[in-house]
Amino acid sequence: MNVLHYHVHILTITDPKMSDELRKNRCISRAVITELDDTHWLIEEKHIPDIERQCARLNIPIKVVIHG
Numbered sequence: 001m002n003v004l005h006y007h008v009h010i011l012t013i014t015d016p017k018m019s020d021e022l023r024k025n026r027c028i029s030r031a032v033i034t035e036l037d038d039t040h041w042l043i044e045e046k047h048i049p050d051i052e053r054q055c056a057r058l059n060i061p062i063k064v065v066i067h068g
Contacts, residue, residue, distance in 0.1 A: 007045040010065040018060045
C-alpha cells in the first residue's frame with residue numbers, strides 16, 4: 001500500500017455483479033481514479049460520502065478501505 005497517496009482509497013464492491021451498475025452511475029464514475037479489477041477501484045476521498053449515499057440508494061453493498 002505504500003504506492004497509494006493520501007486522499008485516495010480503495011472501494012470494494014462486495015457484489016461483483018453490481019460493478020456494472022455502478023459504472024453507469026455518473027456520481028461514482030467521476031470519483032473513480034482507476035479500476036484495479038472488477039471489484040476494487042481507487043477513489044478520491046472527497047467523493048466517499050456521495051458514493052455511500054448512491055450505493056445505499058441502489059442497495060449495493062460496498063466497503064471503503066481507508067489507509068494512512
